[in-house]
Amino acid sequence: AQKVTQAQTEISVVEKEDVTLDCVYETRDTTYYLFWYKQPPSGELVFLIRRNSFDEQNEISGRYSWNFQKSTSSFNFTITASQVVDSAVYFCALSDNGPRGGGFKTIFGAGTRLFVKA
């Protein structure tokens, strides 16, 4: 069965600090997809990144970076030099390889609420 665990319920940092959000997943599939979404106070879910299981290359996008390690089934998200606007709930998600060979059932972790104080 698939499972996504975000053990950190809430994190509070001061602006300009670096912060890492942890995500650990479980799946029996050899092909799967991992995602991070941001949910700011306004409520809409904003897509941040998608990774497939064959691509373990880490990715950097501005102040955001992601560390995917299959050996530990982790897909951690780091925000460098955090800003107040980064305050949000962040969700990690896992999509299996469906009957047609593409992304299918997608489950989410419980989310990590990040507070960035000025």
Add this chain to the structure above:
Amino acid sequence: DVKVTQSSRYLVKRTGEKVFLECVQDMDHENMFWYRQDPGLGLRLIYFSYDVKMKEKGDIPEGYSVSREKKERFSLILESASTNQTSMYLCASSFYVGGRNTIYFGEGSWLTVV
């Protein structure tokens, strides 16, 4: 831009009522999903569908049913609403093709059952 539209943003229903939550997407996506979001529990998958008339149970299907008569429309049905179904409901859609399977969400429907 992908658009996932949920018909009602806020609803208040009475216990025992039958409730319909409608969702429409305009990107010809094969996959559609219904989640509910509750504090501390994140998004939990209720039902999903990868084709017209196809449906699969998610992790918490009890008390819910779904209908997908057309590719663009996915309806969530609460046969007899109960107070523990008070929640925010999120509809989403995606392509099934792995390289394009980003999930897009609607704005959510806040349901209160009294």
